Amino acid sequence: MSLLRNFFSFSFTANSILTKPYFAISIKAMEATSELNLHYPKPISPPPPPISKDIELRRAMEASSKSSLFNLTRDHVLYEDEYLMAVNKPKGVYCEAVLRSAPQIVLDSSSEFHLANRLDRDTSGVMIITKSHKVAAKLVKAFTEHKIRKSYIALCIGSSPNWRKITVSSGHGRSKHGAWRVYAALDVGRVLPGGSFVRDMETTFEVVSVNGVETESCEVENVIVAEGEQELSCGGDDVVVVRAFPRSGRTHQIRLHCQYLGISIRGDVKYHGMYEWRGRTFEGHELHAECLSLDHPVTDDPIVIRAPLPCWVTEDGKCNG
Numbered sequence: 001m002s003l004l005r006n007f008f009s010f011s012f013t014a015n016s017i018l019t020k021p022y023f024a025i026s027i028k029a030m031e032a033t034s035e036l037n038l039h040y041p042k043p044i045s046p047p048p049p050p051i052s053k054d055i056e057l058r059r060a061m062e063a064s065s066k067s068s069l070f071n072l073t074r075d076h077v078l079y080e081d082e083y084l085m086a087v088n089k090p091k092g093v094y095c096e097a098v099l100r101s102a103p104q105i106v107l108d109s110s111s112e113f114h115l116a117n118r119l120d121r122d123t124s125g126v127m128i129i130t131k132s133h134k135v136a137a138k139l140v141k142a143f144t145e146h147k148i149r150k151s152y153i154a155l156c157i158g159s160s161p162n163w164r165k166i167t168v169s170s171g172h173g174r175s176k177h178g179a180w181r182v183y184a185a186l187d188v189g190r191v192l193p194g195g196s197f198v199r200d201m202e203t204t205f206e207v208v209s210v211n212g213v214e215t216e217s218c219e220v221e222n223v224i225v226a227e228g229e230q231e232l233s234c235g236g237d238d239v240v241v242v243r244a245f246p247r248s249g250r251t252h253q254i255r256l257h258c259q260y261l262g263i264s265i266r267g268d269v270k271y272h273g274m275y276e277w278r279g280r281t282f283e284g285h286e287l288h289a290e291c292l293s294l295d296h297p298v299t300d301d302p303i304v305i306r307a308p309l310p311c312w313v314t315e316d317g318k319c320n321g
Contacts, residue, residue, distance in 0.1 A: 041171070041190045041198055043181030044229045045260055045271075052269040059092075059284060063121050067097035072105055079305050082108075083298050084116070084130045084139070088307040091124040092284055102129050117143055117292075120252065122267070125152070125289025125307045130297075138297035143249060149293040152244045152254055153208065155286040155312050157274045158263035159236025160210045164218035168205070168257045170226035171198040172250040179270070180252050182260050185225045201250040203257045208241040208313075226260065236262075241313060243290075254287060286312050 070093050079086040085106065089098050095118050102113045114136035116128035130136040142148050171183030176194025187198045207215045240263050244254045255271050258264055264273035268285035275282060292305045 040175075040193055041173075041183050041187035043173075043183055044170075044226060045182035045256060047181070048179050048270045049272060051275070055269050055275065059122070062283075063092050063094060066092055067094045070097045070101060072098055072101040074105055077105070078126060078307055079303070083132065083135045083296075084128055086126055086128050086292070086305045089119055089124055089127045089289075091122050091310075094121055095119060095127065098127060099129060106131070116140060117249075119289055120255075120285075120287070122284030123152075123287045123289060124310060126292050126305050127289070128292065128305075135297050139294075142294060142297065146247055147294070149291075150246055150249075150289065151291040152246070153288050153290050153309065153313055154242055154244060154254060154258060154265045156240045156242060156258055156263035157236070157266050157277060158238060158240060158261075160238045160240065161207055161261070161263065163207070163222045164215055165204070165206050166222040166224060166261070167202065168224045168226065168260065169200070169202045170257070170260065172201040172248075172253065172256065173198040180250075180256060182226060182256050184227050186227065199250065200248060201253050201257070202247040203254060204245040204247070205257070205261070206243045206245075208243050209239075210241075211239050255285065286310070288313070 070090075072087065076087045076089075076098075077085060078088055085102070087098060089095065095115055099113055099115050103109075103111070106113075108131070111131040112133055114130045114133060116130050116136055116139035119125060119127055128139060130139060139148075169185050171185055171187045172180065173183055173192050173196055174180045175192050176196070178193075183198045185200070188200045190198050192198060204221070206217070209215060242258070242263070244257075246253050250256075252271070255265055255268055255273075258268075259271040259273075264271050265285045265287055266274050266277060267282035268287075269275045273285060288307070288310050290307055290309060294303060294305075295301070296303055
């Protein structure tokens with residue numbers, strides 16, 4: 001009995017020694033995780049509306065079908081030399097489909113085609129395809145270092161802005177399995193759930209027209225450093241065409257900043273843009289990459305590449321381009 005009692009006494013003591021530190025560490029880890037969760041930065045733009053999931057899925061399937069049949073033609077070419085080619089990507093076609101069909105119109109079989117820049121599925125406009133890996137690397141570096149000036153044009157629906165020119169500086173990021181969101185500028189560099197980080201993004205906007213009436217150019221520039229949710233009026237029905245100059249190149253940057261300014265792009269259901277408007281349905285957002293200005297990656301000569309404007313830019317939003 002004495003031996004048995006000593007055995008149980010030792011077992012209890014040994015288990016106590018083993019289990020106490022384990023539970024103590026677990027509790028501390030849980031407390032640390034809980035504390036970390038409380039201190040994650042919070043997005044200052046709303047999540048996608050529930051309706052967007054089914055619409056986006058359908059659009060993706062339709063774009064996949066359209067892209068599989070797409071063939072690049074000489075009519076799409078905006079600029080070409082022995083080093084690169086700039087094309088006007090159509091709306092609703094994936095970039096990969098454009099790249100895949102490049103050999104059909106370039107006779108040089110030694111070319112190694114690469115995308116120098118990418119556009120969203122429903123964004124049309126200037127896209128550069130290089131003909132060698134070396135030139136691609138130079139252009140990608142130039143894009144990364146913000147040495148290429150980009151301008152886009154978008155048709156938005158909302159209340160007429162009280163500004164004519166504005167720059168928005170904010171954070172950009174998404175949690176694991178989440179959507180891209182706007183974050184406060186002060187949150188840049190902070191970690192998000194899943195391990196990604198909030199990165200900076202900056203876009204300058206100029207109002208081109210409101211309800212078909214062109215606005216005068218304005219040298220006075222307003223600046224917004226995003227700190228919290230915008231208190232903007234909702235439900236405006238004005239047609240606002242803006243020109244956007246993104247300094248950074250974050251995913252969905254212009255679309256997110258338009259949403260933040262309260263003038264979501266028409267058709268951009270993911271970011272609360274009008275899907276049904278004035279008795280019509282709009283498939284895909286109305287955003288167009290109109291111009292790229294850069295120094296040629298080989299000759300260093302300045303070049304400006306422009307894509308023709310879609311009809312919705314000049315027809316008061318009446319064209320479903």
